[in-house]
Amino acid sequence: MSGSQPIQQGVSARRAGSAHTSMFLRMLWRAAVLRRGRAASALLAMVVAAAVATAMMNLYVDVQAKLRKEFRSYGANVVVVGKDGTSLPADILNKIEAALGGRGLAVPFAYVVARTAHGQSVVVAGTDFERVQKLDGWWSVSAWPSGPREALVGRRALPAVSPDGKGFELSFQGHTIRLTPAGTLETGAAEDSRVYLPMAEFVAWSGVHPSTVEVAANGSSEEVNSVIGQLAGAMPTADVRPVRQIVEGEARVLGKTRSTLYAAAVLIVLTAALCVLATLTGWVFDRRRDFAIMKALGASERLVSGFFAAEAAALGAVGALLGFVIGIGIAAWIGRVNFNAPVVPRLSVLPFVLAGSMAVALLSAIVPMSLLRRVQPAVILKGE
Amino acid sequence: MFARLLYESFRRQKRRKLLAGAAIALGVAVATAMIAVATDIGDKINRELRSYGANLLVTPQEDTIDVEIGGINLKPPSDGNFLNEADLPKIKGTFWRNNIVGFSPMLPVNISLGDASDTKSANLLGTYFSKKITFGKEQARTGVRTTHPWWRVQGSWPADDSQDVLVGEHLASRLGKQPGGRIEIAGQSHRVVGILSTGGAEDDQIVASLAVAQQVLGKPEAVRRIYVSALTKPEDTLARRDPKTMNPELFDRWYCSPYVQSIAYQLQEAIPHSHAEQIRQVAQNEGTVLSRIKGLMLLVTLAALFASALAVSAAMATAIFERRQEVGLMKALGAGNFAVAALFFAESALLAIFGGVAGFFAGSLLAHRIGRSIFDSQITIQPVLFPVILAIAVIVTFGGSAAAIRRAVQFDPVFALRGDA
Numbered sequence: 001m002s003g004s005q006p007i008q009q010g011v012s013a014r015r016a017g018s019a020h021t022s023m024f025l026r027m028l029w030r031a032a033v034l035r036r037g038r039a040a041s042a043l044l045a046m047v048v049a050a051a052v053a054t055a056m057m058n059l060y061v062d063v064q065a066k067l068r069k070e071f072r073s074y075g076a077n078v079v080v081v082g083k084d085g086t087s088l089p090a091d092i093l094n095k096i097e098a099a100l101g102g103r104g105l106a107v108p109f110a111y112v113v114a115r116t117a118h119g120q121s122v123v124v125a126g127t128d129f130e131r132v133q134k135l136d137g138w139w140s141v142s143a144w145p146s147g148p149r150e151a152l153v154g155r156r157a158l159p160a161v162s163p164d165g166k167g168f169e170l171s172f173q174g175h176t177i178r179l180t181p182a183g184t185l186e187t188g189a190a191e192d193s194r195v196y197l198p199m200a201e202f203v204a205w206s207g208v209h210p211s212t213v214e215v216a217a218n219g220s221s222e223e224v225n226s227v228i229g230q231l232a233g234a235m236p237t238a239d240v241r242p243v244r245q246i247v248e249g250e251a252r253v254l255g256k257t258r259s260t261l262y263a264a265a266v267l268i269v270l271t272a273a274l275c276v277l278a279t280l281t282g283w284v285f286d287r288r289r290d291f292a293i294m295k296a297l298g299a300s301e302r303l304v305s306g307f308f309a310a311e312a313a314a315l316g317a318v319g320a321l322l323g324f325v326i327g328i329g330i331a332a333w334i335g336r337v338n339f340n341a342p343v344v345p346r347l348s349v350l351p352f353v354l355a356g357s358m359a360v361a362l363l364s365a366i367v368p369m370s371l372l373r374r375v376q377p378a379v380i381l382k383g384e
Numbered sequence: 385m386f387a388r389l390l391y392e393s394f395r396r397q398k399r400r401k402l403l404a405g406a407a408i409a410l411g412v413a414v415a416t417a418m419i420a421v422a423t424d425i426g427d428k429i430n431r432e433l434r435s436y437g438a439n440l441l442v443t444p445q446e447d448t449i450d451v452e453i454g455g456i457n458l459k460p461p462s463d464g465n466f467l468n469e470a471d472l473p474k475i476k477g478t479f480w481r482n483n484i485v486g487f488s489p490m491l492p493v494n495i496s497l498g499d500a501s502d503t504k505s506a507n508l509l510g511t512y513f514s515k516k517i518t519f520g521k522e523q524a525r526t527g528v529r530t531t532h533p534w535w536r537v538q539g540s541w542p543a544d545d546s547q548d549v550l551v552g553e554h555l556a557s558r559l560g561k562q563p564g565g566r567i568e569i570a571g572q573s574h575r576v577v578g579i580l581s582t583g584g585a586e587d588d589q590i591v592a593s594l595a596v597a598q599q600v601l602g603k604p605e606a607v608r609r610i611y612v613s614a615l616t617k618p619e620d621t622l623a624r625r626d627p628k629t630m631n632p633e634l635f636d637r638w639y640c641s642p643y644v645q646s647i648a649y650q651l652q653e654a655i656p657h658s659h660a661e662q663i664r665q666v667a668q669n670e671g672t673v674l675s676r677i678k679g680l681m682l683l684v685t686l687a688a689l690f691a692s693a694l695a696v697s698a699a700m701a702t703a704i705f706e707r708r709q710e711v712g713l714m715k716a717l718g719a720g721n722f723a724v725a726a727l728f729f730a731e732s733a734l735l736a737i738f739g740g741v742a743g744f745f746a747g748s749l750l751a752h753r754i755g756r757s758i759f760d761s762q763i764t765i766q767p768v769l770f771p772v773i774l775a776i777a778v779i780v781t782f783g784g785s786a787a788a789i790r791r792a793v794q795f796d797p798v799f800a801l802r803g804d805a
Binding site: 041045048049052055056059063066067070071073074075081111113120121122123136137138139140154156157160186187188189190193212241242243244245246247248249252253256257259260261263264265267268270271272274275278279281282285286330334337338339 | 407410411414417418421425428429432433435436437440441447448449450451452453454458459532533534581582583584661662663664665666667668669672673676677679680681683684685687688690691692694695698699701702705706750754757758759
């Protein structure tokens with residue numbers, strides 16, 4: 001846009017409508033280039049404010065999903081049990097997995113009370129070890145069973161069933177199974193008094209099928225509730241209920257965290273906006289001589305206002321776009337540092353940042369403009 | 385002369401000084417509020433995490449194994465050992481007593497319901513609801529209403545010294561019981577004051593005060609296990625070490641840190657013949673959740689500090705840039721660069737101190753409001769924060785002014801006075 005060509009074009013097409021536009025753009029461009037320092041500092045403030053705002057909004061939207069994932073380490077939030085202690089149908093796991101659609105994990109459990117060789121009663125459970133490892137990450141296990149006839153023995157059950165750590169026998173309704181302890185299990189809860197077997201071996205030995213399925217359903221509380229509804233609809237013979245301890249604890253902690261983050265986001269965005277307002281107001285006020293010269297040369301009030309407004313809007317838009325990119329980067333970095341997973345960039349945030357930036361920029365142009373409008377150009381040019 | 389210049393500058397440019405001071409106060413207020421919230425959020429979230437229930441379980445040392453499926457006890461009730469109820473208040477005498485939010489003793493008893501013609505077996509659970517505990521001069525209320533906040537009662541909670549009972553919702557619908565009805569337990573009639581809903585095994589049980597269960601079992605003072613809910617510090621490598629292998633110095637450090645392991649150790653010391661253990665589902669996970677939320681707030685606080693530092697320095701830069709004519713005049717009258725810079729820095733320092741003090745109190749108020757509205761509790765503001773915040777305010781204001789002052793000083797007075805700068 002610089003150089004002599006646009007001027008010649010402007011001269012040759014003096015009366016054409018395009019001349020106004022080209023002059024307008026030229027003034028905008030030269031204003032940015034000539035007053036590089038001031039324009040750059042205004043733009044910098046804009047970019048930083050937009051970046052911080054983008055990062056906060058992005059975090060606010062994404063952090064709930066990230067934290068929910070952390071909360072799933074508390075284990076199952078839904079349990080499916082047979083009504084009145086009956087076994088669940090054989091295809092229950094398939095039905096549950098169909099209802100979950102890959103957005104959760106289901107682990108079957110079957111229980112019997114067996115007797116040890118010394119006549120001591122002990123609860124024996126059958127389950128799927130691979131799934132349990134994923135669902136109940138807090139189980140402290142010395143070694144997971146891998147071979148046939150290997151059992152996981154709870155810390156408190158161990159002295160009763162296998163005090164010397166060697167193989168032991170369990171009997172249930174006349175059927176006896178010989179097992180070797182692969183490792184010990186420690187949870188601090190009821191699991192410590194049990195012996196765990198792989199499901200297939202458990203069923204072959206006892207003939208008892210799963211009576212409980214623990215389900216960890218991902219998603220918000222509404223999504224979990226809809227999963228509960230679907231499960232209850234698909235399995236009329238089963239009792240599907242949320243684990244209130246887990247569901248309510250999660251809702252509480254998540255709610256508090258969200259509110260705190262929200263308060264922080266509002267404070268930060270407000271501070272950033274005020275910073276931009278202060279810088280830009282100073283910038284526009286500083287150019288009162290340009291304003292006076294334009295008016296002295298016969299520019300209409302509308303044209304001058306339009307010029308300053310366009311300048312502010314352009315600054316706001318450019319600042320918002322640059323800030324958005326940087327803000328996405330900041331959010332991704334926070335996600336990586338804190339959650340070991342980048343925060344997904346949300347394009348839905350962009351319109352808000354863009355509109356907000358331009359609104360703040362326009363506002364900071366309008367305030368000094370309305371002050372300047374009352375002053376005679378001559379007074380400003382005299383330097384008073 | 386210097387002092388007069390300074391004084392007159394503030395007297396004559398009240399509006400401008402007020403604007404710059406307001407910008408500083410705002411920045412400092414946001415910074416104070418965010419730092420206060422971030423330093424306190426760990427404690428606040430830790431308390432919220434207690435809504436997951438107890439994280440420690442105390443059982444008799446030489447206990448037989450539990451025979452329990454889905455919360456239903458199948459073990460003969462008099463089998464195994466018991467803890468002594470008289471030892472319970474000692475929990476409030478341990479080193480980390482202030483970190484113990486609450487505890488609930490439990491005594492499950494197998495009972496038969498109804499009269500001789502129609503008996504059914506069921507489980508009765510004896511516990512504290514909200515019992516007053518006295519240890520030395522200290523008094524506290526504790527029970528399931530603190531440790532099991534997800535328990536809901538339709539009707540009212542029984543008093544701990546009454547014979548009233550709660551009936552689990554599944555059992556109540558099977559038996560057709562309503563609040564206000566009566567139920568026959570082991571030949572004695574009890575009033576049902578509420579229907580209990582927990583989403584767990586208690587929905588099929590009867591819950592009564594500990595004294596009622598002890599009376600039914602015929603063992604006064606007996607307690608089967610104690611659930612303890614404690615505020616703990618996330619586990620680290622020191623926490624996981626075996627206290628027996630530590631040297632005395634390390635042991636003291638371990639003992640005096642609120643790790644779940646060291647609190648368990650102290651509970652075992654306080655209650656004779658007991659074994660205390662962390663409930664891993666609750667204890668292990670709260671550490672990760674807590675550190676994630678703390679980390680998040682720390683990073684957000686950094687962003688807030690950055691934004692407020694920027695706001696302060698932008699306001700200062702604008703304020704100084706507007707006064708270059710004044711600089712020109714001073715220099716034309718013979719002031720050196722040093723004198724001009726000193727004047728501006730002195731002004732900045734004054735602004736920073738006034739703005740900083742105002743901002744600190746506004747920020748404290750803001751943090752207080754945030755704590756009230758989000759956590760229903762006070763956010764404590766450490767007094768040490770005050771000098772730190774003030775120092776930050778002065779440094780940031782100086783930093784923000786430095787570039788603008790340098791440029792202002794470097795102007796040629798002639799151009800500055802002509803207004804061409």
